[in-house]
Amino acid sequence: MDDRTLSGMFPFLKSVSYLYRGLSLKDLFSSTAYSDARTFAYSVIMKNLGEGDVIYPPSYEMKYLGYHMVRMILAYLNDKILTGRVAIFFRDYFETNFISIDDREVMKRVSAELDVEIMIQGNEFSINVFDYISNIERLGDDYRLFYQRLKNGYVIFSGKGSREKVTKILRESFYRKFIESVESIESIPEEMILYYREELARIKEARDENISKYSTVEYGDIDEDSFPPCIKEIIKRIMNGENVSHNARFTLVTFLKQIGFSGERILEIFRNVPDFDMRMTEYQVKHITGEKGKTVYSVPKCSTIELYGLCVRDKYNDSLCRKEWMTHPLIYYRFKKRSKGSPGPQDSLDGSDMAKKSNNNHE
């Protein structure tokens, strides 16, 4: 298997990057020669935001380049949940491709780049025990070391299903490394911002539209310290007995509901409102959160909250609120929470379709 093919099947391989040396970012984001890669990257992001299908490029080169464009776009968006979803998507792509190869040297080469040492003899796979332990945290009980066959510091898999089990270990390593590879991008290429401006605007728009559909599980445990300033301000005003506007109540209720507050807990906050009427407030909360009626309302984005006159970015001079990618209070919350060391995104989206389609598209 040549390196060009490998670059499309396993685009994270550093050892194939020499093939693309000298390619300018300006060309990547503007030349028609790379439009297939750009379309691929765009469609992967949109698919993981719940819009459209992935458009797969016909060549391995474009898959490789599209993969790395996706990483840059994710770094720019700085949306941990979306990054987690895309990581799952490419993880499944990796899994299907790894299962499809027969060349043992390639298997070992790919595994080594994922920092997992494997040895292969006939149908028997051996994984370095330390590499094994590092990658089983998210896997089920079947993978506990206690149940494995150990020999000379290696976990041994043989017989039916052994290849699949080894691949599961590798894909866990891939998932982690993918997220690290996005988070390690510190400077966003100016060429992307300049030449990919319209696509980025559409992506941000779609993300803001869809972020309220991220599941409460994806937001993890509630962390009130990480609330954005606008939400803290509304709560503070309510606690001070102020009669806040309908838009402020609406923003607060949709936000709290989205991150996992129960209806009762939301009602507790409103008890401080001077005109508190239990029945009426309960009705309003249920209406906004979709428990009554068919519409589930989304959390307003920053630009809407600004229009409501509820954005307090300037009042508190909050540095996070001044970031170019800060377009939604839920992004603020998730980012702040994650930067304090909360758990990572959970598997919530089945990205297996890329894996399936990629095989059909291989040249």
Ligand code: SF4
């Ligand atoms: S920038 Fe957004 S998150 Fe920050 S205070 Fe304004 S509306 Fe809230």
